[in-house]
Amino acid sequence: MSKFFEFKPDRSKYPAMGADGKLDIDLSSQKYTKLWLGPNHPGVTGNMAVELTLAGDEIVEAKTHVGYLHRGFEKLIERRLYVQGFPTSIRMCVAEPDTNEYLIARSTEVLSGYDKDVPEMAQWLRMLSLEMARLQGLLRGVPGQAGTFSLGIGVQWGVYLRDLILDRFEELTGARVYHMYIIPGGVRGLLPDGFKKRMEDNLRDIDDFIVRIRQLMFNNAIFNKRAKGIGVIPKEWVEQYGIVGTNARASGVKRDIRKDYPYLHYDQLDFDPPTATDGDIYARSWVRWQELIQTVDLIRQIMAKMPEKGDIRAQMPNVLHWKIPKGETYTRLESGRGEYGMYYVTDGSDKPRRVNLRGPSYTHAIALLEKMLVNTNIADVHATMVSLQTCPPEIER
Amino acid sequence: MSELDINDKVNEMLHKSEHNAAAAECFEKTFVRPEDEEREVIAPDGSIIKVNPIYDYFSGKKPTEEKPCGGVVEKFLNWARAESIWVLGFGTGCGSIEIPPLMTPRFDAFRFGVQMRPTPRQSNAFIISGYLSVKTLKRVIRSYEQMPSPKYILALGSCTINGGMYYDSYSTINRLDKYLPVDVYIAGCMPRPEALLAGFMKLKELIKAGKAEKANEYARNFDEYKANQKKIIKDWNMPDYNW
Amino acid sequence: MKEILDRIQSKYNLQDTSFRTDTMAFTTVSKELAIDMVTYMRDYEGFKHFVMMSCVDWIEDNKLQLLYLLNNPTKKCDIGIKVFIERENPSMQSAHHLWKQLWTYQRELKEAFGIDFPGSPRVDENFVLEGWTEKPHMLRDFDTNKYAEETYFPREGRSTNDPATYMRAKLYPNQPVTAKKNKDHE
Numbered sequence: 001m002s003k004f005f006e007f008k009p010d011r012s013k014y015p016a017m018g019a020d021g022k023l024d025i026d027l028s029s030q031k032y033t034k035l036w037l038g039p040n041h042p043g044v045t046g047n048m049a050v051e052l053t054l055a056g057d058e059i060v061e062a063k064t065h066v067g068y069l070h071r072g073f074e075k076l077i078e079r080r081l082y083v084q085g086f087p088t089s090i091r092m093c094v095a096e097p098d099t100n101e102y103l104i105a106r107s108t109e110v111l112s113g114y115d116k117d118v119p120e121m122a123q124w125l126r127m128l129s130l131e132m133a134r135l136q137g138l139l140r141g142v143p144g145q146a147g148t149f150s151l152g153i154g155v156q157w158g159v160y161l162r163d164l165i166l167d168r169f170e171e172l173t174g175a176r177v178y179h180m181y182i183i184p185g186g187v188r189g190l191l192p193d194g195f196k197k198r199m200e201d202n203l204r205d206i207d208d209f210i211v212r213i214r215q216l217m218f219n220n221a222i223f224n225k226r227a228k229g230i231g232v233i234p235k236e237w238v239e240q241y242g243i244v245g246t247n248a249r250a251s252g253v254k255r256d257i258r259k260d261y262p263y264l265h266y267d268q269l270d271f272d273p274p275t276a277t278d279g280d281i282y283a284r285s286w287v288r289w290q291e292l293i294q295t296v297d298l299i300r301q302i303m304a305k306m307p308e309k310g311d312i313r314a315q316m317p318n319v320l321h322w323k324i325p326k327g328e329t330y331t332r333l334e335s336g337r338g339e340y341g342m343y344y345v346t347d348g349s350d351k352p353r354r355v356n357l358r359g360p361s362y363t364h365a366i367a368l369l370e371k372m373l374v375n376t377n378i379a380d381v382h383a384t385m386v387s388l389q390t391c392p393p394e395i396e397r
Numbered sequence: 398m399s400e401l402d403i404n405d406k407v408n409e410m411l412h413k414s415e416h417n418a419a420a421a422e423c424f425e426k427t428f429v430r431p432e433d434e435e436r437e438v439i440a441p442d443g444s445i446i447k448v449n450p451i452y453d454y455f456s457g458k459k460p461t462e463e464k465p466c467g468g469v470v471e472k473f474l475n476w477a478r479a480e481s482i483w484v485l486g487f488g489t490g491c492g493s494i495e496i497p498p499l500m501t502p503r504f505d506a507f508r509f510g511v512q513m514r515p516t517p518r519q520s521n522a523f524i525i526s527g528y529l530s531v532k533t534l535k536r537v538i539r540s541y542e543q544m545p546s547p548k549y550i551l552a553l554g555s556c557t558i559n560g561g562m563y564y565d566s567y568s569t570i571n572r573l574d575k576y577l578p579v580d581v582y583i584a585g586c587m588p589r590p591e592a593l594l595a596g597f598m599k600l601k602e603l604i605k606a607g608k609a610e611k612a613n614e615y616a617r618n619f620d621e622y623k624a625n626q627k628k629i630i631k632d633w634n635m636p637d638y639n640w
Numbered sequence: 641m642k643e644i645l646d647r648i649q650s651k652y653n654l655q656d657t658s659f660r661t662d663t664m665a666f667t668t669v670s671k672e673l674a675i676d677m678v679t680y681m682r683d684y685e686g687f688k689h690f691v692m693m694s695c696v697d698w699i700e701d702n703k704l705q706l707l708y709l710l711n712n713p714t715k716k717c718d719i720g721i722k723v724f725i726e727r728e729n730p731s732m733q734s735a736h737h738l739w740k741q742l743w744t745y746q747r748e749l750k751e752a753f754g755i756d757f758p759g760s761p762r763v764d765e766n767f768v769l770e771g772w773t774e775k776p777h778m779l780r781d782f783d784t785n786k787y788a789e790e791t792y793f794p795r796e797g798r799s800t801n802d803p804a805t806y807m808r809a810k811l812y813p814n815q816p817v818t819a820k821k822n823k824d825h826e
Contacts, residue, residue: 039533040540042486042515046493047533067768068533069490072568075777075784079565081803088562094491110660140497159501166498177494177587239688240740260716261663320804329660330691330709330718343694343707358692367741393491396768532770559795565785567777568769571792629791632771 031055035378039068043148043382048365048392050385054378062373062381064366070396077355082108082184083319085352090178092357093394095140098133099335101182102126104355106263107331107344108184112324114314121310122186127264128302129172129181130333131295136165137336138292139206141389145285146217148383149226154216161209164202171195186313196303203296210293217285227282231372231384234279241371242363245338247388250287251279257334269301281387291336323350337361337389359394366395460616463546465607478521478547479510479604482597485520485544486513489537490527492553492587504590511597517543522600525577527587528556528569534576535630541577546612549580549604551596553588561586575625578611641665641717644685652677656722666707666720674723675733678708682738687712687719690738693745695753699780702727704753708735725755734760752778 033054038044047068053061073092077085089104090097109115139162143154166176171192173179181188217223237243238253248255256273258266274290276283316322324346332341338360347353365388372384435449465471488496499506500513514520517540529537541548552573555561560571573579580603583596603609615622641663645654657667669677681687687710696705708721725732734757736743746757751767754776766772775782788794808815 039536040485040487040517042513047488047490067766067770068530068536070530070532070568070768071528071563072566072777072784075782076563076566078780079785084803091491091562094494155497156501159497160503163498163503176589242690242739242741255713260713320807327660328666328720330664330720332691339691341691343692343709345696354694354696356692356694362692362744363741366744371740532768535770559798560788560792564794564798565788567774567782567784567787567791569792571788571794575793625793630771631773 032060037381038065045385045390046392048390048395050369050373050381052373052378052381057378059373059376059378059381062370064369066366066392066396068396069393073397074355074357077352079351081320081350082322082324082352085355086183087178087180089355090180092397093359093391094177095337095391096133096137096335097178098129098182099333099340100357101180102130102333103331103340103342103357104344105182105184107329107342108324110329110331111327111344111346112184112317112322114185114316117314118186119311119314121190121307122312122314123264124302124306125187125191125312126182127266128299128306129169129179129187130264131299131302132165132169134336135206135292135295135299136162136169138288138295139165139209141336141386142217142285142288142292143213144386145227145281145288145383146213146223148386149223151216151220151223154213157209157212161202161206164205168195168199168202171198183313184319185316186311188312190309190312199299199303203299206292206296210289210296214289217289218282224282226380227280227285227383228278229280230376230380231281231284231387232279233368233372235277237368241368243338243368244360244363245334245389246284246287246291246336247338247360247364249273249275250283252277255339257332257339261332263333268305269298271298271301281383284387321350323348324352332358335360337391338364340394357394357397359391361389361391362395364388365390365392459619460542460546460612462613462616464613465610471607475605475607479601482509482511482522482549482600483514483520484511484522484524485517485540486515487517487523487537487540489525489529489533490554490556492524492526495587495590495593496524496526499590499593504594506594506597509594509597509601517541518545520544521547522549522551525550525552525557525573525579527554528561528563528566529573530568531570531629532568534570534626538577538626538630547609548612549600549609550577550611551581551583551593551600552579553583553593553596554586555584556586558582558584570629576622578615578622580609580611641715641719644717645719648677648680648685652680663717664720665718666722668722668724671723671725671732674706674708674721675735675738677721678710678735679738681710681719681721685712686714689713690742691718693742693749695749695755695778697727697753697778697780698724699727704730704755706732706749706755729756730754731756731758734758734763736760752776754779 035052035054036049037052038049039047049065051063051065052059073088076088080088085104090100092100109118139158143158146154169179170176172195173181173188233243233247233251235251235253238248238251244255252275254273254275259273271294274287274294276287326346326348328345330341330343332339340360341358343356343358344352345354369385369388373381376384438446438448440446498504521544523541523544525537556563556569557573560569563569564571570576581596581600583592585592600609645657645665645667648654652669652673655668657665659665689711691709691711694707698705703724704727706723706725709718710721711718730753732755734746736746743761743763746760747763747765748767749755750757750763751769757763769777774787
């Protein structure tokens with residue numbers, strides 16, 4: 001590199017570490033800039049805010065602010081019958097609403113003792129719906145990472161293909177985004193005629209897209225230069241911060257609820273969760289891209305292995321008088337962002353006592369993000385947030 | 398100094414005194430922090446600027462009503478406005494997940510002159526995408542007041558009409574039209590992109606007919622709207638900035 | 641799972657141990673020993689992954705129930721450690737030093753249930769609400785419907801039906817409503 005381009009950052013302005021281990025930041029000293037990223041900012045993932053303290057364009061302190069999407073679901077569900085809780089609960093996370101349906105259906109089945117009665121066909125249809133939800137989430141997530149580095153064309157492709165999956169959802173369930181397909185005791189409907197063929201057509205389109213997005217992202221100099229070595233999660237942080245899902249797998253910790261705690265019929269499918277070891281933004285996008293390939297494969301496997309017809313609903317009690325005995329359980333599944341769980345407590349009445357959702361973003365977007373953003377450049381904030389798959393509604397519910 | 402400027406000045410002075418009285422009664426002691434007091438700030442170039450954060454944050458300045466000029470000119474202006482609806486890219490609720498499909502090739506709202514803008518100062522339409530928690534409403538009001546007039550609000554989903562399924566939530570508002578003037582409601586939970594396009598067409602019709610005058614209505618009934626807003630937003634402090 | 645619990649049964653005086661599945665158990669421990677036990681489980685029994693922290697309001701017993709849910713990634717089992725604390729001026733020892741994301745849960749519980757965790761970082765800051773003057777919003781005796789009706793402007797004409805009576809009237813209009821069936825719903 002020629003001398004002309006050599007750049008020496010001026011570190012004299014940077015804060016000193018105080019005796020208590022905290023940075024010594026005096027805002028009125030004119031050395032630091034306070035900058036709010038969000039909630040009204042096109043680069044922020046959803047409606048949340050990051051409060052940054054900058055020295056030059058380097059971040060010395062970051063704080064996440066949430067609560068802009070708070071609706072008090074956990075309080076509202078306590079006031080509703082078990083079946084009335086369904087339409088409410090699935091709106092807890094808009095990115096993959098089906099995961100909420102499964103969690104609440106499974107929790108109520110386990111607590112009321114109907115979990116063995118769910119028919120075979122319904123289990124496969126549940127799996128299909130969950131994998132389709134993961135696919136539509138990844139079709140937003142993978143090119144979304146390219147979008148953070150101004151490779152916006154990937155977003156255009158991804159959103160179009162996601163729309164095709166939403167069309168299949170519409171055929172299957174009648175709704176585009178909020179499906180309410182998985183209900184206690186089974187699912188709401190069988191596959192429509194010709195569904196598998198239309199799905200296969202869409203999957204073939206997505207196969208094309210997978211190749212094209214590889215050219216766009218991983219063979220691209222901009223992406224390579226900006227994503228490598230940025231936003232690194234060391235392997236030992238995974239235990240310390242409770243990191244789950246693709247973010248943990250990109251740091252070399254192979255954890256997948258589908259493999260470790262098999263639910264539905266995931267033990268009958270042939271798959272191996274992809275991993276990487278670098279733990280930076282590049283590794284996370286790479287893992288997610290591999291997951292995209294795997295999800296397409298899983299949907300093909302499910303459609304091939306599922307029975308042609310069968311019962312889709314177990315005989316359940318009248319939902320208006322449904323009382324569940326006192327008990328508690330924790331149900332978990334692997335969403336596109338990681339371990340997604342629900343702590344469900346009943347007290348013998350016709351309404352739940354407490355429902356608490358554990359979203360992966362709860363740890364990723366607050367404790368981890370605040371730590372990761374320190375000492376990075378302001379231009380990398382957006383990329384880091386997207387690479388963690390931040391989803392604010394599951395933090396504040 | 399033109400007459401308009403003088404009018405502005407007088408208005409500002411009047412409302413400043415009015416505002417201080419209102420502030421005193423509205424602000425409880427718990428929510429006033431030291432950084433909200435009137436003070437002088439040194440700008441990066443060394444000049445001294447007086448700031449009164451509470452007045453600034455309260456949006457105490459009454460917006461001025463802009464009367465339509467009428468005739469052919471107004472018709473031309475309305476045509477121009479209807480063909481360039483620039484939407485503020487602020488996803489306030491879960492309805493914002495249908496904005497990307499709306500703007501991408503399948504539904505392609507660009508062909509109707511609709512596009513997203515990153516800042517309120519460049520946009521004239523605001524999509525309230527679903528439920529509004531009180532915390533977001535405060536940011537929405539501040540963004541809305543920064544937008545240049547004429548400005549329009551499209552409210553998505555049943556949550557903005559009567560609270561929808563969150564009618565009994567302690568955190569979300571029930572009726573948006575009590576706090577901000579709404580031009581077009583788009584029903585559904587959540588509304589499909591086709592419904593959004595229909596909403597934009599309806600808004601265009603209204604603008605072309607000269608009926609989308611809600612920004613002036615907000616200016617006329619400013620005190621009423623502000624009273625409703627003050628009833629639920631107790632902590633008016635905005636995040637602190639420095640230079 | 642069972643052998644681990646048997647081993648520490650006498651050490652921590654566990655009560656009401658219940659197994660949801662073979663690999664998931666919930667147990668109750670006294671307030672003084674709770675953080676001790678969580679630390680022990682993390683350091684010696686391999687429960688390295690902190691899943692979640694939650695709170696349930698048992699208003700009838702005048703108790704709040706805290707839950708620390710830990711996961712053992714190698715043995716693939718979960719344990720829920722429950723602690724009952726008083727409902728008046730609730731306070732609990734902070735565990736933010738054990739996992740780095742734990743202060744977030746404690747900050748949320750401080751706001752939602754009013755439980756104090758002395759020493760936990762940023763525990764007094766707002767989490768999801770702003771300018772909240774009522775009692776903590778997740779307590780059972782905070783009536784959200786009443787608060788919403790008083791504060792926000794409900795639109796006139798919105799009616800709420802009891803689902804059971806409404807469906808019966810729709811499906812069986814000729815059948816008289818018996819008192820017993822009504823009671824069943826209550």
